[in-house]
Amino acid sequence: MANERLRALEDVEKEIAMILQCAGNIVLELSKDKHNASFLDRQLVQFQSSVNRVESELSGQIRYLTQVATGQPHEGSTYSARKDCQMALNRAEYAKVKLGELGRTCEIMLDQQT
Amino acid sequence: MATQRVLPQSKETLLQNYNKRLKDDIRSILDNFTEIIKTAKIEDETQVSRATQGEQDHYEMHVRAANIVRAGESLMKLVSDLKQFLILNDFPSVNDAISLQNQQLRSLQEECDKKLTSLRDEIAIDLYELEEEYYSSSQWDSTDLPLCEAYRRRDSWASPGTSCSSAHGDREDMDEPPSQETNAQHHLNGHGTASIEKP
Numbered sequence: 001m002a003n004e005r006l007r008a009l010e011d012v013e014k015e016i017a018m019i020l021q022c023a024g025n026i027v028l029e030l031s032k033d034k035h036n037a038s039f040l041d042r043q044l045v046q047f048q049s050s051v052n053r054v055e056s057e058l059s060g061q062i063r064y065l066t067q068v069a070t071g072q073p074h075e076g077s078t079y080s081a082r083k084d085c086q087m088a089l090n091r092a093e094y095a096k097v098k099l100g101e102l103g104r105t106c107e108i109m110l111d112q113q114t
Numbered sequence: 115m116a117t118q119r120v121l122p123q124s125k126e127t128l129l130q131n132y133n134k135r136l137k138d139d140i141r142s143i144l145d146n147f148t149e150i151i152k153t154a155k156i157e158d159e160t161q162v163s164r165a166t167q168g169e170q171d172h173y174e175m176h177v178r179a180a181n182i183v184r185a186g187e188s189l190m191k192l193v194s195d196l197k198q199f200l201i202l203n204d205f206p207s208v209n210d211a212i213s214l215q216n217q218q219l220r221s222l223q224e225e226c227d228k229k230l231t232s233l234r235d236e237i238a239i240d241l242y243e244l245e246e247e248y249y250s251s252s253q254w255d256s257t258d259l260p261l262c263e264a265y266r267r268r269d270s271w272a273s274p275g276t277s278c279s280s281a282h283g284d285r286e287d288m289d290e291p292p293s294q295e296t297n298a299q300h301h302l303n304g305h306g307t308a309s310i311e312k313p
Contacts, residue, residue: 081219088226
């Protein structure tokens with residue numbers, strides 16, 4: 001859920017860049033002697049839709065934050081689960097080391113016999 | 115319909131500030147762009163000479179274009195601030211992220227422990243056979259230490275600062291005759307010590 005909102009904000013950033021690009025393209029096209037009317041129309045529609053989308057998306061995000069924000073810091077953490085997992089991995093690593101030693105001992109014994 | 119939340123003054127002020135910045139920047143982009151398009155219109159009759167009017171229009175367009183870019187940058191900054199505010203204050207998603215992470219870590223831990231338990235069961239069978247082989251081999255002497263004791267001493271010699279344990283080990287070596295009987299018992303019942311140690 002958090003990732004979706006953050007991705008939406010990243011899309012908004014791309015839309016803002018699109019707004020500036022469309023504005024630049026329109027002015028560039030107007031500076032020419034012969035204008036391409038269809039190109040101008042397309043760019044203008046794109047510009048307006050991008051502006052509307054940016055405004056609506058950011059307003060929605062601010063409205064959501066107004067409903068959700070409490071002003072208190074969040075005190076949850078994943079420390080205990082992370083520690084337990086780390087201990088389990090340490091147990092596995094220790095078992096691996098001991099099995100390695102056992103294997104080497106068996107090889108030494110076999111070499112001595114041969 | 116969501117009830118009106120009572121936010122701390124700072125948070126409410128901050129969110130109102132975000133709203134204001136959004137409205138101002140969007141208005142700035144639209145107004146400046148509209149004015150640029152209006153200025154681009156060619157007028158025949160002007161109060162000043164064409165060159166002067168051209169210079170004035172040129173300068174005005176520059177300034178308005180700069181205003182559009184500034185408003186765009188301000189919107190980018192606003193988006194960055196909103197992302198930061200979201201990460202810090204969006205408790206539903208933070209709670210979801212924490213519970214998901216906890217779930218993943220716990221499942222990893224359970225899987226690890228389950229595999230270790232099955233490994234232990236398999237190794238116990240193999241160790242039984244190894245000890246059978248060891249105690250029935252020609253290399254093993256009745257005066258030798260039991261396998262578990264030999265491993266224990268090797269571990270204590272390998273780790274430094276265990277001089278006390280090695281000294282104890284030396285004393286145990288001197289007590290050979292009484293331990294020979296136990297060793298004989300271990301020889302007869304080759305996996306006796308291991309069976310004691312097995313959980």
